[in-house]
Amino acid sequence: MTQLKPLISHTSCGASTLINPARILNPTMLQVENLCKRFGTIQAVAGLSFNAHQGEILGLLGPNGAGKSTCINMVAGLLRADSGEINVAKLGSPINPEVRQKIGIAPQALALYESLTGEENLRYFGRLAGLSGKLLRDRVSWTLDFVLLKDRKNDRVKTYSGGMKRRINLAAALVHDPPLLLLDEPTVGVDPQSRNALFDNVLALKDQGRTVIYTTHYMEEAEKLCDRVGIIDHGSFLAFDTVDKLIKSHGGKSMVTVVRHDSQEQFESDDPIAECIRLQKEGEILSLRVDRPDLERVFLNLTGKAMRD
Amino acid sequence: MRKEVIAIAANDIRLLLRDKGGAFVTFIFPLVYCIFFGLIFATPSMSSRTINVVMVDEDQSQQSTAFIELLKQSGAVTCNIASREEAIDQVRRAKKVAYVVITKGFGQALQQVQFNKRPKIVIGIDPARQAESEMVKGLIAKYAFELLFSPLNQKLSGGITGNQRSAKNHFAPIEIETAQLRQKRTGPSNSYDISFPQGIIWGVLGCCASFGISLVNERTTGTLSRLLVAPITRTHILAGKALACFTSTLVLGVVLFVVGRIAFSVIPQSPIHLAISLLAISIAFVGIMMFISILGKTERAVSGMGWAVLLGMAMLGGGMVPRFLMPHWMQSLSAISPVSWAIKAMEGAVWRGFSTSEMLLPWCVLVGVGLFFFAIGVRGFSWPDKG
Ligand SMILES: Nc1ncnc2c1ncn2[C@@H]1O[C@H](COP(=O)(O)OP(=O)(O)OP(=O)(O)O)[C@@H](O)[C@H]1O
Ligand SMILES: [Mg+2]
Numbered sequence: 195m196t197q198l199k200p201l202i203s204h205t206s207c208g209a210s211t212l213i214n215p216a217r218i219l220n221p222t223m224l225q226v227e228n229l230c231k232r233f234g235t236i237q238a239v240a241g242l243s244f245n246a247h248q249g250e251i252l253g254l255l256g257p258n259g260a261g262k263s264t265c266i267n268m269v270a271g272l273l274r275a276d277s278g279e280i281n282v283a284k285l286g287s288p289i290n291p292e293v294r295q296k297i298g299i300a301p302q303a304l305a306l307y308e309s310l311t312g313e314e315n316l317r318y319f320g321r322l323a324g325l326s327g328k329l330l331r332d333r334v335s336w337t338l339d340f341v342l343l344k345d346r347k348n349d350r351v352k353t354y355s356g357g358m359k360r361r362i363n364l365a366a367a368l369v370h371d372p373p374l375l376l377l378d379e380p381t382v383g384v385d386p387q388s389r390n391a392l393f394d395n396v397l398a399l400k401d402q403g404r405t406v407i408y409t410t411h412y413m414e415e416a417e418k419l420c421d422r423v424g425i426i427d428h429g430s431f432l433a434f435d436t437v438d439k440l441i442k443s444h445g446g447k448s449m450v451t452v453v454r455h456d457s458q459e460q461f462e463s464d465d466p467i468a469e470c471i472r473l474q475k476e477g478e479i480l481s482l483r484v485d486r487p488d489l490e491r492v493f494l495n496l497t498g499k500a501m502r503d
Numbered sequence: 504m505r506k507e508v509i510a511i512a513a514n515d516i517r518l519l520l521r522d523k524g525g526a527f528v529t530f531i532f533p534l535v536y537c538i539f540f541g542l543i544f545a546t547p548s549m550s551s552r553t554i555n556v557v558m559v560d561e562d563q564s565q566q567s568t569a570f571i572e573l574l575k576q577s578g579a580v581t582c583n584i585a586s587r588e589e590a591i592d593q594v595r596r597a598k599k600v601a602y603v604v605i606t607k608g609f610g611q612a613l614q615q616v617q618f619n620k621r622p623k624i625v626i627g628i629d630p631a632r633q634a635e636s637e638m639v640k641g642l643i644a645k646y647a648f649e650l651l652f653s654p655l656n657q658k659l660s661g662g663i664t665g666n667q668r669s670a671k672n673h674f675a676p677i678e679i680e681t682a683q684l685r686q687k688r689t690g691p692s693n694s695y696d697i698s699f700p701q702g703i704i705w706g707v708l709g710c711c712a713s714f715g716i717s718l719v720n721e722r723t724t725g726t727l728s729r730l731l732v733a734p735i736t737r738t739h740i741l742a743g744k745a746l747a748c749f750t751s752t753l754v755l756g757v758v759l760f761v762v763g764r765i766a767f768s769v770i771p772q773s774p775i776h777l778a779i780s781l782l783a784i785s786i787a788f789v790g791i792m793m794f795i796s797i798l799g800k801t802e803r804a805v806s807g808m809g810w811a812v813l814l815g816m817a818m819l820g821g822g823m824v825p826r827f828l829m830p831h832w833m834q835s836l837s838a839i840s841p842v843s844w845a846i847k848a849m850e851g852a853v854w855r856g857f858s859t860s861e862m863l864l865p866w867c868v869l870v871g872v873g874l875f876f877f878a879i880g881v882r883g884f885s886w887p888d889k890g
Contacts, residue, residue, distance in 0.1 A: 270732045273888045295734040305725035307514075309521040321510035322733035366729065 220248035222284070223374050223405035224269065229278035231264050231429075238264040240429035241278070246405050248373070251396065253420030254409040255489075257497050261429035262409040263302050266376045269407065270299040282374060295323065298367035302378040302409075304359050305366075308352035312343055312362045315351060316369045323370030333369050340398075341365040342391060357388040364392070368399075375399060375406045381415060393419060413489040423489070425496050432496040437489055444495055445487025453481045507735045511743025516751060519713050529709035529751065533759060537695065537702030541767060544694035544825075554635055554642070556582045557590040557599045564610025569655055571605075573646045580642060594629050594684060601628040601639045604682075613651060614660035616676045622647070627682040640679055647677040695767035697825055699759060700849035703784075704822045704842055706755040708813045711788045712806065714748040715795030719805045728887050741793070741881060748792045749785045756781040769853065776852035776862050783869035784845045790873035791816075791841065793880025800885070816840045844868045 224246040231239040239261045246252045254262045267273040269280055271288030282288055283296045306315050316334045325333055338344045341361040346354065351362060364380055377396070381389050396406055396419055410416055416423050417437050424434040433440055447462035450469050454477060463469045466484045473479060519525050558574070560567045574580050582603075585593065590602035604625040612622035624643055628636040650656060721727040730740050760777065763769030771777040791813075798808035817823055819833075820842025826834050837843040848865040851857035 267728075267888075272728055272732050291734040291736055293734075294732055297732065299729075299732050301725060301728060303725045305729045307518065307726060308724070309518060310514075314517075318510065318514050319729065319733070322507050322730065322735060324507065324734060326506065 220250070220403075222246070223248045223250075223282070224407070225279070225281040226265075226269065227279040227281075229265065229268060229280065230276045231261075231268060231273065232276055237429050239268070239275075242426070242430060243278075244424060244431070244434060246374075246407060248405055249400055249403045250421045251400050251406040251408055251419050253416040253423040254407065254426055255411070255413070255416055255423055255493060256409075256426035257411075260426045260497075262426060263378050264429075265426070266299070266378045266407065266409060267301075270294070270297055270376055272299075295370070296372050297374050297376065298370065298372035299376040300364045300367040300378060300380050302382070304363050306351045306359065306363060309350060311348050311350050312354070312358075312365075313338065313347040315362060316365055319366045320369045325370055333371060337365045337369045340368065340395060356383040357385055360384050361388065361392070364395070373404055375404055377406060377408045379409055379411070381410065381412065389415075413493060417489050425493060427497045433492070440492050441487050441489065444492040445489075446491060446495060448487065449485040451481075451483040451485070452479055454479060505735075505739060507733070508739050508743045508746060511730070511740060512746035512750060515714065515717060515744060515747035518717060519747075519751070522713075525709075525713040529706055529713055530755060532709065533702040533704075533706030533755065534762065535702075536705050537699045537759060537763065537767075539698075540701065541693075541695040541698035544697060553578065554580045554601070554639060555599050556580050556601045556603055556639065557593050558582045558584045559587045559590045559602060559604040560584055561587065561607045562605045562609040565659070566610035566613050566650060566656060567605040569653065570609075570646065570650050573650060573653075574642070577642070577646060580639075591627060591684070594627055599629075600635050601626055603639075603643060610659075613656055616651065617660075621676060621678045623678045623680060625680045625682050627684050629684065636681075640681070643679055644677065647679075651676065693768060695763055695769045696850075696854045699763040699767070699769050700846050700853065701822055701825070703756050703759050703849065704817065704820075704845055706759065707752045707784060707788045707845070708817060708822070708842075710748055710751045710755065711792040711795060712809050712813060714744065714751070715792045715798075715809050716802050716806050718744055718792075718796040719799065719802050722885070722887060723801060725887075731887065737886065741884075745789045745793065745877070748789045752785040752788055753781055756784065771853045772856050773852050776857065776859070777849065779866060780845075780848035780852050780862070780869075783848060783866045783873075786873035787841050787845065787869040787876075788873070790876035790878075790880065793884070794876040795880075797880055797883035797885070816842045819843070821846050841869065841872045844872070 222245050226242055226244050229239055229242045230237075242261075242265055244252070254265065256262050264273065268275045269282070269288060271290075271294050274289065280287055282293050285293045285296065288294050288297060307318070310318070313334060316337055317330065320330045320333055335344075338347050341364055343358060343361055343365065346358065351359060354362065360380060360383065364377065367375055367377070380396075381392055384392065393415070396408065400406060408416075408419060420437065422434065422436050423440060425432045425440070433444055435443070447464055448466040449460065450463050450466050450473075451460045452458070452473050461469075466486070470482060470484070473482065519529065558571050560571065571582070571584065574582060585602075587602070587604055590599070590604070593599045594602050604627075606623045606625060609622045609624070612620040614620075616622070624647065626639060626643060628639060718727075721730070727740075731737070760769065760771065760781075764771075795809040795812065796805060798812070799805040817840075819837045820826075820840030821829070821837055822842045826837055826843060826846070829837065844865045847855075848862065848869060851862050851865060
């Protein structure tokens with residue numbers, strides 16, 4: 195197996211994850227400034243601005259139709275923004291083909307040649323990205339290993355399961371070793387085992403110094419993986435911060451539920467531990483439950499409970 | 504050329520070959536067509552053992568008449584009688600395999616073989632039918648001998664002795680001269696000369712449809728988006744697609760003509776003209792392929808509309824029924840179909856014997872058609888990022 199060359203030294207990467215979010219130490223990999231995109235009457239993206247740093251996983255959370263994929267596609271150079279600026283690796287706009295060399299995208303809708311084998315797909319995408327010869331062979335082999343598809347590399351993609359297709363879709367984003375990865379809902383239709391393997395993949399990529407922009411509807415994914423999360427609706431950010439800070443500022447209070455012989459009580463509290471000690475002193479408790487605010491609560495508080503699309 | 508463009512083209516061709524139906528329509532069907540219609544249109548001389556010759560009787564003697572009768576009755580040849588000029592013309596235009604001139608004084612000489620007179624027969628054979636040339640010579644010699652010892656000649660010459668009879672085995676009392684025919688033909692030498700250009704047209708149309716549909720398929724399956732996010736330009740993408748179609752049509756044309764040359768005596772009069780014609784045809788149909796790809800949003804729509812357009816072109820242009828079988832008005836109308844120009848470009852090089860200046864018109868029309876349709880296709884192409 196070929197070892198992928200880390201983009202930043204291990205110590206700096208380790209230090210960054212231990213002490214501070216990546217952004218404090220590492221250079222900016224992606225700058226997005228006031229990005230807008232309209233489809234007819236629909237304002238899909240309405241003035242998004244954010245930065246992502248080397249070695250950072252940045253989550254974009256939002257309900258259906260919030261504008262996540264549109265944003266990702268503009269960053270990938272697939273869609274042209276109506277206005278605003280994108281700067282990748284300080285090289286400029288992804289409209290420029292050389293800049294796209296730095297980007298790998300795993301689109302939400304699978305984009306693979308079903309009648310080709312997994313390996314043939316990767317070789318082709320690698321060639322398009324300018325790889326050839328031994329480097330191409332090594333990268334394809336490394337990528338197949340990385341997504342655990344080496345055994346099935348000679349099978350046609352149409353014979354793959356849904357999860358395997360997702361993994362080869364991710365592999366196609368990685369084959370040319372780009373420093374910026376755009377993963378648009380990479381875990382849709384994937385079983386818990388594959389999902390965990392994919393999380394490990396993403397964290398390994400981060401450790402190697404890659405920047406990952408990750409969109410998802412699964413809150414626990416964002417909590418587990420993302421250094422910072424942007425909650426997006428109707429094309430603009432409702433909040434953008436680390437998961438802890440988002441919970442602190444938008445999660446609300448903890449919900450404490452206490453059941454006694456003769457009563458049941460439920461109330462909100464800023465300090466649930468102090469509340470528990472107080473409740474115990476007041477008499478016998480049959481059950482006590484504390485619901486701490488989580489990202490899902492933040493999400494629902496910010497985006498409301500009304501159905502979308 | 505950039506290697507990414509070549510990678511796109513190579514991938515497209517691989518995808519086409521993976522699709523068994525597409526590969527059949529593009530590569531196998533045209534060959535089947537060439538052979539099938541070659542057999543159907545085959546001239547009697549090709550399909551049966553009789554050889555079609557034209558006789559010229561310049562002697563007008565009893566013997567010459569008897570000789571023609573002998574040949575007719577033999578069943579080995581079918582023949583008609585014409586003047587020498589007409590006969591040469593018929594062979595040049597490949598209507599007949601050979602002409603046989605019974606020269607003046609034939610009858611007289613035949614009566615006097617014992618006095619070392621040698622009756623003379625001149626044969627002219629279509630250069631494309633050399634295989635039959637020895638057979639014709641053999642037949643003429645055989646029946647001339649038969650005539651020599653026929654009761655008629657015996658009677659007219661007053662009897663040929665046994666001594667001279669044995670001459671039959673030792674020397675040739677009849678002189679058979681082979682006339683050189685100029686290479687230039689103005690007609691197809693065999694039915695495959697017609698069926699191969701037509702068959703190639705079907706392969707080219709198959710390529711056109713397959714690659715046009717594959718372009719739409721790339722859009723609907725999202726792989727076109729992948730190409731767009733790769734570090735290459737849109738020009739590279741379209742160039743790769745065009746190269747795939749161009750290469751396939753060219754290879755198809757070359758392979759089919761090689762098969763035609765080896766197995767079916769399709770001998771182009773000008774291989775260089777034919778090569779240029781195939782290049783021009785490939786350019787034309789790459790443009791048409793690009794145009795086909797914008798005829799619908801889905802594979803089904805493009806396939807339906809595309810084949811409707813292509814079949815229309817083929818029907819009008821002589822891809823189904825050869826143009827010379829069409830009524831006159833339709834022959835003139837067929838000039839609006841690129842297929843008719845493609846066939847003209849191939850036939851001009853294979854058997855019509857067009858000069859380079861005569862070839863220029865079909866070549867220019869084909870290249871012009873290619874550029875025109877390519878421009879329309881590129882302008883109308885709907886990239887995934889267009890709202
Ligand atoms: N090509 C397009 N043409 C017209 N409208 C579009 C197009 N692409 C996206 N939209 C619209 O833009 C809005 C944002 O869509 P987008 O796909 O970015 O949402 P999303 O956040 O990725 O949603 P999901 O979570 O469902 O994937 C939606 O209202 C969608 O209908
Ligand atoms: Mg989406």
